[in-house]
Amino acid sequence: KAGVTQTPRYLIKTRGQQVTLSCSPISGHRSVSWYQQTPGQGLQFLFEYFSETQRNKGNFPGRFSGRQFSNSRSEMNVSTLELGDSALYLCASSLIQGSHLKYEQYFGPGTRLTVT
Amino acid sequence: QQQVKQSPQSLIVQKGGISIINCAYENTAFDYFPWYQQFPGKGPALLIAIRPDVSEKKEGRFTISFNKSAKQFSLHIMDSQPGDSATYFCAASPPGTYKYIFGTGTRLKVLA
Numbered sequence: 001k002a003g004v005t006q007t008p009r010y011l012i013k014t015r016g017q018q019v020t021l022s023c024s025p026i027s028g029h030r031s032v033s034w035y036q037q038t039p040g041q042g043l044q045f046l047f048e049y050f051s052e053t054q055r056n057k058g059n060f061p062g063r064f065s066g067r068q069f070s071n072s073r074s075e076m077n078v079s080t081l082e083l084g085d086s087a088l089y090l091c092a093s094s095l096i097q098g099s100h101l102k103y104e105q106y107f108g109p110g111t112r113l114t115v116t
Numbered sequence: 117q118q119q120v121k122q123s124p125q126s127l128i129v130q131k132g133g134i135s136i137i138n139c140a141y142e143n144t145a146f147d148y149f150p151w152y153q154q155f156p157g158k159g160p161a162l163l164i165a166i167r168p169d170v171s172e173k174k175e176g177r178f179t180i181s182f183n184k185s186a187k188q189f190s191l192h193i194m195d196s197q198p199g200d201s202a203t204y205f206c207a208a209s210p211p212g213t214y215k216y217i218f219g220t221g222t223r224l225k226v227l228a
Contacts, residue, residue, distance in 0.1 A: 004159075031214055043160070043205060043218035056213045090159050094214065104150065105216065107159035 001027055004093050004108030012114045018079040021111045025072050025093030032074040033105060034066060037088040046089075049074055050096055078113075086115045118143060120208050122219025129226050135193040137222045139206035144187065148209040150216065151180065151191045153202045160205060163191070196226045 005024045013019050025032050033056075034046040045058040049068035066076045072093075078085055092105040121140045129135045139149075147168055152160035166173045166180045166189065173180045179192040193200055203223050207216040 033215065035216075035218075042220050043207075043216075045215040045217070048214045050214070056215045058215065096214070104162050104165055105214075106162060107152070109157075109159045 004091055004106055006089075006091050006108040006111050008111060009109065010112045010114075012116060013081050014116055015081055015083060017081050018077065019081060019113060021076045021078075021089055021091075021113075023074045023076070023091030023093075023108060025074070025091075026095075026106055029093035029095050029106075030072050031094040031096040031105075032068055032072060033092045033094070034074070034076050035090045035092065035107075036060075037090055037110070038086075043090070046076070081115045083115050086113060088112050118210065118217055120206060120217050120219045122206050122222060124222060125220070126223040127225070129196045129224065131196065131198060131226055131228050133196050133226075135196045135200065135224055135226070136190060137204050137206070137224070138188060138190045139208075139219050140186075140188045141208050142187065143208070143210060144184075145211045146208040146217075147211050149180070149182065149189050150207050150209075151178070152205045152207065152218075153200075154205065154221075155202050163204075193224075196224075198226045198228045201225050 007022045031050045033048040048056040052068045063079045068074045088110040090110045092107045094103045094105045150165035151163045154160040164175045177194045182189045203221045206219040
């Protein structure tokens with residue numbers, strides 16, 4: 001089974017621009033979460049989607065948004081980029097079968113975003 | 117209350133030794149505790165995970181010990197190998213959510 005894939009792997013943007021990152025979960029996985037990883041703040045939760053609905057959201061400004069499609073693929077958008085948005089953006093997928101039980105999250109390789 | 121404190125920040129172990137990484141939390145309602153291994157340039161890879169109704173879980177050379185009353189959990193890597201050299205993260209999940217709160221990471225180096 002293929003793992004979580006993220007595109008693009010590397011991205012360089014200029015301050016003020018906007019960016020869209022893409023994530024394809026493991027086949028059959030319906031939950032997709034996004035995390036930001038930086039040397040200073042570590043791994044921080046951005047948001048989680050299931051069946052095209054955002055269920056959980058982290059403490060990030062409204063410039064960070066996301067969506068999930070009917071095939072469970074997800075995109076994350078950051079508008080009006082700031083230098084501090086430079087980070088590794090990680091997507092993780094999980095098998096959710098509608099119960100309250102939690103399942104393992106499997107991470108993709110990430111998209112390295114550099115804002116200049 | 118939503119923090120997970122991880123220690124040590126870095127660890128050097130001889131080949132064949134035991135690596136021990138500790139995490140502590142305050143929110144007693146956390147209900148899922150995974151550990152991840154991350155190599156440079158890669159995403160975190162799930163190692164092992166435990167739920168709070170279990171005190172210990174072992175998978176190969178990796179063991180999680182969980183102490184609910186002390187609000188602590190730890191990762192033990194038995195017979196540590198140079199290939200285990202990586203950064204390790206603990207995490208905890210608040211109830212009613214599917215998000216993880218991660219520890220700050222431990223950089224492990226296993227000497228040959």
